[in-house]
Amino acid sequence: MLLPMLALLALQASQGFQTDTTVNVNQGTRLKVENQGGDIIVKTWEKNQVRVQASHSRRTHVTINLGGAVLSLEAEADRGPSNMVDYELTVPAWMALSLEGMYATVNVKGTRAPIEVETIDGDITVEGGAESVKLTSVQGRISATGSRGRIELNTVSDDIEAADLQGDIVAETVSGSITIAKSDAKSVEVQTVSGELVYDGKIVDGGHYSLLTHSGEIAVSVPEGANATIATAIGSGEVRASFPLPASERPSRRRQTFRLGTGSATVELESFSGTISLLRPSELAGRLERLLQRRDERERVKHKAKPDHDGDDDDQGGN
Secondary structure, three states, X not given: OHHHHHHHHHHHHHHOEEEEEEEEOOOOOEEEEEEEEOOEEEEEEOOOEEEEEEEEOOOEEEEEEEEOOXXXXXXXXXXXXXXXXXXXEEEEOOXXXXXXXXXXXXXXXXXXXXXXXXXXXXXXXXXXXXXXXXXXXXXXXXXEEOOEOEEEEXXXXXXXXXXXXXXXXXXXXXXXXXXXXXXXXXXXEEEEEEOOEEEXXXXXXXXXXXXXXXXXXXXXXXXXXXXXXXXXXXXXOOEEEOOOOOOOOOOOOOEEEEEEOOOOEEEEEEEEXXXXXXEOHHHHHHHHHHHHHHHHHHHHHHHHHOOOHHHHHHXXXXX
């Protein structure tokens, strides 16, 4: 009987300790979460309550503090540093969010409020967000869908994917590609050092659109009837268009300027090593699908290659 009892105790220890509590909040309260390591999952409902569900070790406890207009969550340990905490939070859709994690994967769905997320090592996925959406990671993939307002997406060593955005957009990465699809923006600034840039969206009269990569291709959809001045700059590469372009207003092969319609919007495209492609939206759709499939495959390979820390802990516990 001793071995089965020991196995049961080991199972209970591996499952960790659970926190599950609900806090009433007033309209306008902001949620702030600081997490050293672990997942942060946020869902929304229409109640003026925040449900906090957390998985963590027995010596770690979650401190919940409601002061003024801020509800803050932080993990503390009885002795030594806190262990990893996995949060699953259900919040009002109107609640502004401020989420931070060192080694954390963050997933937010359904918010209609400002959101700010920052991680050191971990992917960030957000569906929703309004007024101000700021997502930052050092080593993590960033995905934003259905965001509205001022949108800032920044990572150092991974890809950025965004779709169905409305508002001003700033997206930057050092080593990764950036894809923005089905956007409605008047101001777009997209930049990478090493990676492909794809932009599919409206080109609004008076708007400004800038895409810059040092090493990679650029593909931009140009809707029929767009009024835009398109300025291209290339090092080793060429400019291709799937539709007739007017004669360039610049004689240089490396720098060319094409005026479409009234030329009201400004589109600046620059690649030191890569082709610049101007396509109709329907033609870019197939390219987008193939690109996203390749990225999904890379993500599967990347996550498969990551060590299973939980498994390592279990192995060490068995020695």
